[in-house]
Amino acid sequence: MRIRQNVGILLTAALTVGLVGCGGNNGSNSTSSSNNSGNASSNAANSTNTTNSANTSNSTNSSNNGGTSNTSSEEVGTVDNLKITAFNWGWDNADPAKDVVLPELKKRLGLKDLTYDVIKTGGYDDVVQKLQLWASTGGSDWPDIVTTGSDSRTKLILNNLGESGKLEDLTPWLEKYPNVKNAVEKLLPFTSDPHDGKIYSIAQNFSNMQAYAIDQPTIWIRKDWLDKLNLPLPKTVDDLYNDLKAFKEQIKDVNGQPVIPYAAFGENFRNMIKLFFPPDQNDGTGVWYTDANGKPARSDVSQSDNLIRALTFYNKLYNEGLIEKEAFTLKQGQIDEKGNQGRYGAVHGAYWEQANPFTDSMKKTDPKAEFVGVQLYDPTIASGPSLPKFRLEAWSLWAVKAGLPKEEVNTFFKTLDYVLSEEGTILTKYGLEGQQWERNADGKIIDTKAFFDETQGDWNKRAHFGIDVYSFIPNYDALIKNQAPSGYELREDMIETWKNLGSKFPTEYVTDPQRYVEPGDVENKATVGQGERYKQLVAKAVTAKNPDGIKKLVEDWGKNVKALGYDKIVAEREEAAKSIHLENLK
Incomplete structure (x- = not known):
């Protein structure tokens, strides 16, 4: 889904997954990393892989290596297979023959299989109808881990399922993974259940005042x-x-x-x-x-x-x-x-x-x-x-089915935690160093000439390589730190515009x-x-x-x-x- 905002996207190619920028090819299709992991170049791992890597190598590995300090007194293991479900209604998804991100992500997480199941629909209303259908069965058909929209209809479905015990209260997991909590904390008032105060969904993709330049003056x-x-x-x-x-x-x-x-x-x-x-x-x-x-x-x-x-x-x-x-x-x-x-x-x-x-x-x-x-x-x-004020909002949400093994939920949160790390952000946002990206003289990330020539900056063509498809949760600080200015930011008319406004970014929230x-x-x-x-x-x-x-x-x-x-x-x-x-x- 292309996000339409009152402020312009500074970080080119919106952070995406599921409802916000990935897609399938035919009906319901799955992209799995259980095969072909050897196709992923080791260049990115050589240049960015650090002790922050989330090496969940087997189903009993409980080390919390994804940049998180374990705040729970109970150590929870992990699984070596994870499935995530998302929706798509018209944009391109990763091409298994070209995808370099998913195999490398699986390798860094120590997973044998990371399946990204994409359900294709005709439009967003079809997504809501699908959620309503799942909910009507008492949640029995609800996917284990799914990303949904964030409109009022969807929030009502999620909260009703949560109150009836069909969705996991994510509050303890946010305490266990403070990096994830810090990323979504400002948005928790918008996702918490208004009746019992529990958290049955968390923001998956969301706005950030420091990353979105003012694009629409008077x-x-x-x-x-x-x-x-x-x-x-x-x-x-x-x-x-x-x-x-x-x-x-x-x-x-x-x-x-x-x-x-x-x-x-x-x-x-x-x-x-x-x-x-x-x-x-x-x-x-x-x-x-x-x-x-x-x-x-x-x-x-x-x-x-x-x-x-x-x-x-x-x-x-x-x-x-x-x-x-x-x-x-x-x-x-x-x-x-x-x-x-x-x-x-x-x-x-x-x-x-x-x-x-x-x-x-x-x-x-x-x-x-x-x-x-x-x-x-x-x-x-x-x-x-x-100046225009900035409206903080979540564009899509994560929800987890109740009753899953703790090890499966723990693996999911370890995955979010790794994607939130600078290393994970660079992989999911830009691909592999030397193949899809390199650093310019200022140390900022830019497309390699070969990758740009092949994709011409087109979001859908980049998605074929897995770029931006697996950005399960955004780390805006890492993106701002690493990404080179986009072409429009260097235009003389835009530079003068922000000078006229007195600021490139909003300075206050709504x-x-x-x-x-x-x-x-x-x-x-x-x-x-x-x-x-x-x-x-x-x-x-x-x-x-x-x-x-x-x-x-x-x-x-x-x-x-x-x-x-x-x-x-x-x-x-x-x-x-x-x-x-x-x-x-x-």
């Missing part, structure tokens, strides 16, 4: 056009309006085609309406926050004045021709065509979506052409720009519990179709010939939302927030 603007007109970078929404107007009046056309000052909305509905609200209190409809009275609130309903001001601002841009008349019907392909032609003065989105591709296309005919990112603010409600509450049954039923209705509200307000009617549109919107059960949703969310504990993020 807006990307044509720096070369500003320079041509001797205009500074905009700071406020009013500055942006003046710049857009100058683009229309003074740049006028590009290769005979009229300039389009601002690419807003389109089929992906890109805009900056949230800028007209206090930070973290609006991102379109459906985003909740905690108000001054400690109650859940939704800003499109509770802050009507700010929404009116935002829509009035866009209405002015629309009626003055600073955004396209077709703004709400444009397909992304149409926007891309105009952007590549160099006709837009400002765009939205993550760097890889529009800004960087447009810049690259424009530079073919105009070397000075360049979009750079800036963070704006609305002086009505803020005294300066604010700490409002309402931003972490999953929608409940009441909310899901009451808000069916509301996202599309919100887009219709925005389109009607922005394209109105007379802005005087915007106030009534917004007031009517609020009344309709409340009539559909807003107060019941507030009560449901208020109760749900009681189980969200974010003290460790503050």
Whole structure:
């Protein structure tokens, strides 16, 4: 699964396994390391293998060599065969004929067999249905060790199974393996059962504030056009309006085609309406926050004045021709065509979506052409720009079936512990030294020329060699320490963007519990179709010939939302927030 975030991936090729980036070829297939272990080069072991290696060589080996101090008074042995189950719905998996990681991982762990069983599905909803089917049998069909998604439906299934004694409480194992506990500790409040406080699942892949650079500033603007007109970078929404107007009046056309000052909305509905609200209190409809009275609130309903001001601002841009008349019907392909032609003065989105591709296309005919990112603010409600805050979240979870031999569970945690070591991270993330990777002059890991020529950095092609397939749990510190900067980090437009923002990374976590509450049954039923209705509200307000009617549109919107059960949703969310504990993020 490709992870879509509000921050860009600094560590190229997302950390992946199971639900987050590996796949099978046909239906259900297993990748086993019981054969062909001789195909793994010893180069990686020669260069990185240390006493931290997890040599679980036989079923009675209880040495805890995976970089963990054994906090349990009871020594537990290991098994020499381990099976892990994961899901896939469309990406490539390791090719047994090319896989160099799994045989080497098995060898370093001292396992005779490490089987990675991949169940292929048509989509994520099919994954949830499969979990529900397993759960309906009382957990008898549940795999011994499985990685799942982390949505509210899946968490409910896992907690219900755990409470009925079908899943292992992982709390004692986290105490036994402090490296694993430290890796997932900040996320435990999101995975602990809200009823009994036990831990029936732990994060498998998750976000990290120090590893994800800001990829989506308020807006990307044509720096070369500003320079041509001797205009500074905009700071406020009013500055942006003046710049857009100058683009229309003074740049006028590009290769005979009229300039389009601002690419807003389109089929992906890109805009900056949230800028007209206090930070973290609006991102379109459906985003909740905690108000001054400690109650859940939704800003499109509770802050009507700010929404009116935002829509009035866009209405002015629309009626003055600073955004396209077709703004709400444009397909992304149409926007891309105009952007590549160099006709837009400002765009939205993550760097890889529009800004960087447009810049690259424009530079073919105009070397000075360049979009750079800036963070704006609305002086009505803020005294300066604010950086995006970072939302900590798990994208996938581990769950272990109850009643397994302790030796099997111990072997699984030893495997996690080894993958968390720097040595294990380098193996699972990059492959074998000399074959897939080498170090550059700065001591950072880069692809060997032969490996890059063969894969061209393509995630799926790299996965054929086992790269990123067996990253069972991420060690971000090791990745940050070892990985060379990616190509986009070295781009001049990105360097200037982060300079404009004042930071390359977010500096604060989102700490409002309402931003972490999953929608409940009441909310899901009451808000069916509301996202599309919100887009219709925005389109009607922005394209109105007379802005005087915007106030009534917004007031009517609020009344309709409340009539559909807003107060019941507030009560449901208020109760749900009681189980969200974010003290460790503050």
